[in-house]
Amino acid sequence: MRAAVLAQFARVREAIGALTAEQLALPSGLGAWTVRELAAHLSMGIESVSRYLEEPERSQAATVAAAGPVVVLAEWPFVTARYAGDIAEDVTALAVSAPPMELLDRAAHRIAGFLSDADDGRPLPTRVGAMSLGDYLVTRTVELIVHTDDLNRALGLSIPFERQALAACTRLLADALAVKAPGGSTEVRIPPYAVVQCVAGPRHTRGTPPNVVETDPLTWIRLATGRTSWDDAVAEARVSASGERADLSALLPLMG
Numbered sequence: 001m002r003a004a005v006l007a008q009f010a011r012v013r014e015a016i017g018a019l020t021a022e023q024l025a026l027p028s029g030l031g032a033w034t035v036r037e038l039a040a041h042l043s044m045g046i047e048s049v050s051r052y053l054e055e056p057e058r059s060q061a062a063t064v065a066a067a068g069p070v071v072v073l074a075e076w077p078f079v080t081a082r083y084a085g086d087i088a089e090d091v092t093a094l095a096v097s098a099p100p101m102e103l104l105d106r107a108a109h110r111i112a113g114f115l116s117d118a119d120d121g122r123p124l125p126t127r128v129g130a131m132s133l134g135d136y137l138v139t140r141t142v143e144l145i146v147h148t149d150d151l152n153r154a155l156g157l158s159i160p161f162e163r164q165a166l167a168a169c170t171r172l173l174a175d176a177l178a179v180k181a182p183g184g185s186t187e188v189r190i191p192p193y194a195v196v197q198c199v200a201g202p203r204h205t206r207g208t209p210p211n212v213v214e215t216d217p218l219t220w221i222r223l224a225t226g227r228t229s230w231d232d233a234v235a236e237a238r239v240s241a242s243g244e245r246a247d248l249s250a251l252l253p254l255m256g
Contacts, residue, residue, distance in 0.1 A: 001137045002115050004164035008144040009046050009111075013104045015151065015159045016042075016236065023086040029154045033091070038147060038154075040095035041087075043103035045143040047232060049136065050110035052124040059196035060123045067125030073135040074175040077142070077224070077255035079128045084256070086127075138168050145169040146225050149218065161218075167193040170217040176254050186211040186245045190220045199245050211243030 016039050017142040028038040064070060071079060094103065120134030131139075144164055148159050174194035185201030187209040190193075197203075199211070215223070222228040230249035233239040241247060 001120075001132065001141070001164070001168060004162050004168060005137055005140050005144065006108075006115075007048075008114065008141070008148065008162040009042075009104075009108060010166040011159050011162065012042055012148055012151070013108060014143065015157055016104060017101050018194055019100075019155070023155055025095050026154060029150055031088075033110045034095075035151070035154060036100055037091055037095045038150060039100035040103055041091045042143070042147055043107040044087075044091060045140060046111055047103075047107035048126070049133075049140065050107070050114045050224050052120075052126060052136070053114040053118055053133070055125065057122060058125075063123035063125050063130045066130075068129040070123075071126070071129040071131050071135075073131075073138060073172065074179045075126065076131070076135075076139050077173060078174040078180070081256050083127055137212070138172055141165040141168040142172060146221060146227075149221065149227070166217055170220060173221060173254060177224070177248075177251065178215070180254060181251050186213065186243065186248075188248070189214040190217055193217055196218075201245050209243075211245040213239065213241045213246050213248060214237040223248075223252050 019035065024034065024036040026035050027225070028035050030038060033041070058066065060070070118133055120132065122133045123130050124133055124136050126136060145161060146169070148161060151157055152159055170190055170193040174188060174190055174196045177188060178196040178198045181198045181200070183200035184197040184203035186197070186199040188196050188198060189212065191214070202210075214236060215233065219228070219233055223230060223233060223239070230239070230247070230252055233240060
């Protein structure tokens, strides 16, 4: 997971380093943010790992006392929205504090140093609550993959997706769907990375499930994060859905 995060971040840094001032000033597609502010957000998301690791190491109990209850990884997508305003304010301030590449290079240097001897089980006092380092790194794959896609769409780029980072992002968002709609009546397939059972109703036991949804990883990530709508994805044949419980529109997006 560490290698996946570092590799995807390196690809993002390389792409942003080649942008012109005019490209950095373009809309990112994320509200009022420009590409420059999206770049600042990416640097902040990665440097947060270092910021949490540089704090004195505490026991889990002490971390919970300082940061709040432990955040279960599959529930992380649901708790981020409440901090969106604070994050936006921090990004706006960070974006004007230094050039994008200075921010990105600093984040890359710091995370490489702090991760070298950190234990995956170490509890971190994150913005949303206490999380282990290992789980928090999985959330960084969501930030990196989702915003790599944002950059590609905003600028017409083709920044590649690191396979393990894409897999981790896909699986986490699929697991979050199963948490939001527990059950076994519908099978959601996102080959080659994830299959989950969800939605209350008759449980499938063998043979072909009566309710099946299938899509590709990138379409799933866009659905789960509100980058595309269920109706559009179905109409464009990027999602196949069969069965009376295969309509997931009421459950999406999982995070904004």
